[in-house]
């Protein structure tokens with residue numbers, strides 16, 4: 314799936330470290346392609362006329378750089394150095410890279426994000442780390458709207474992980490966005506190999522029939538399970554409550570766990586259909602979130618370790634969840 318990720322070649326610095334300057338040099342977007350080595354001192358006097366213009370616009374001319382047409386301007390507010398074309402100083406209001414950078418950091422913070430760096434491809438976009446741990450590329454104006462509470466930031470990575478997890482539970486694999494372009498549909502592959510479009514909401518509720526092998530959601534046995542996941546090397550132990558149409562032996566693959574994770578199935582109960590398992594599981598999660606909000610582990614704590622973004626709890630809830638599963642098993646005896 315196409316998505317916004319970090320550009321190839323790693324993060325792009327918003328400023329350069331130049332040997333002859335005592336502070337980082339901020340570079341406007343349009344000059345980003347100039348190699349750091351080309352920002353060398355340029356000889357010659359600084360004209361009083363330039364100093365006067367700079368002072369009017371909140372700067373002091375620090376020095377000349379690169380060629381006869383470029384200046385280093387020092388901001389009178391923050392002291393940061395920014396390279397500007399003489400023409401910009403004459404005809405426009407030069408921006409201070411330092412003030413801009415700080416504003417982006419502060420706006421991101423107010424929007425609940427961490428500003429990482431500008432997008433080298435677009436002067437209107439930057440890369441941010443969201444609370445979930447994923448990296449998002451967003452328009453600077455959009456982040457300001459998030460800060461003002463006008464829009465919500467939605468993480469496509471989390472959405473995709475949720476969709477993939479939902480599909481796995483039903484014995485399907487999320488393949489791609491809808492080939493016909495609907496936001497409400499996705500392309501999935503059944504365990505038999507057949508691919509078809511399915512409405513997201515139907516996949517969420519386990520109401521999906523495979524058009525090829527005829528496997529029907531009304532007739533498929535499913536399992537509610539509680540597993541303990543331990544990463545001994547990181548001193549991390551979590552529990553996950555979920556349901557799956559597939560046997561528990563596939564947990565490692567389904568949850569994207571590497572060999573450092575220890576998996577213990579604490580309780581597993583069979584239910585006659587995926588639809589019923591799904592309905593009971595959703596209710597149980599909603600109830601746990603409401604009654605034990607402190608025991609719900611935020612996704613940032615396990616990002617990169619397991620490919621889900623919800624349904625992870627503190628091990629202190631083990632006894633309670635076990636008891637709830639025991640009751641569900643009593644209410645739905647298997648023949």
Ligand SMILES: [Zn+2]
Pocket residue numbers: 388389390391392393409410411412413
């Ligand atoms: Zn400044």
Ligand SMILES: [Zn+2]
Pocket residue numbers: 443445446447468469470471472
């Ligand atoms: Zn995310």
Ligand SMILES: [Zn+2]
Pocket residue numbers: 503504505506507523524525526527528
């Ligand atoms: Zn099938």
